[in-house]
Amino acid sequence: MTKSKLITSLVLAAFSTLSAGAIAHAASGHDDKTITVFKTPWCGCCQVWVEAMEKAGYIVEVNDMDDLSNIKQQAGVAKDLEACHTAVLGGERKYVLEGHVPLAAVEKLQSEKPAIKGISTPGMPMGSLGMGYDENAQYTVYAFTIDSAVEPTVFYEAGRGK
Template identity: 55%
Template structure:
């Protein structure tokens, strides 16, 4: 199995995430997921349909990837994605397209955004526009408490 760019960074001890060379574009999303996760497939299909180029890296165990990506334990979900070209952001879990687009247009000084767990109605979990859940900011200092980034369904 081909080593992912993120896994190469994990094994080399690098502190930064690595992306494919063509990822200078902000429309490339690299998704690290389980090969058996159907809701991850639905999420990646929606991201593709929104115009992003999606690179899928299937892995049976995502723990090392989440650790390398700096995803706090309480923010973890079923898949981890990286977007951003020169300024990499983490997108953890069933983050809606609106939150990704907001982050990429505003370029906040954060590590990324997350929808922990698998909330019903989130993108990939039914995609109900009325579903109420919170998208959290993963701060530059991932040890701090999570802060709401965007409220969905309001």
């Protein structure tokens, strides 16, 4: 299998509808704690984010890749929302997590289950999870849909108690 076909297979698997076996697994409450992360092998801050998610009880599968542009495009992440890694949160409903999304925003996403494609912490804000975490750091997490004509909306305000 070529590298391109392998990448496509990984992405399709991450974004596909759950199979009957996976639905049973999701019903057991474990699949909603599974995250598939696509990152570059040399990015230390992404690895810190992965470790923080594991420490919080998530099961994380890491896919190191030299180029994430195809992943971001297939995940529906607009250029202005891009960050250094892209992840897919499993469960009954799959969500894209772009960048250094804080744990509180992931928990909010799971509890509210909004009809969106995912959430993004654009760029690499200092103080975000993986970037010298500081609970008082202020930055915005945006919600986005698969429809690029729909403007992203504020989903969570880190460091502002919202």
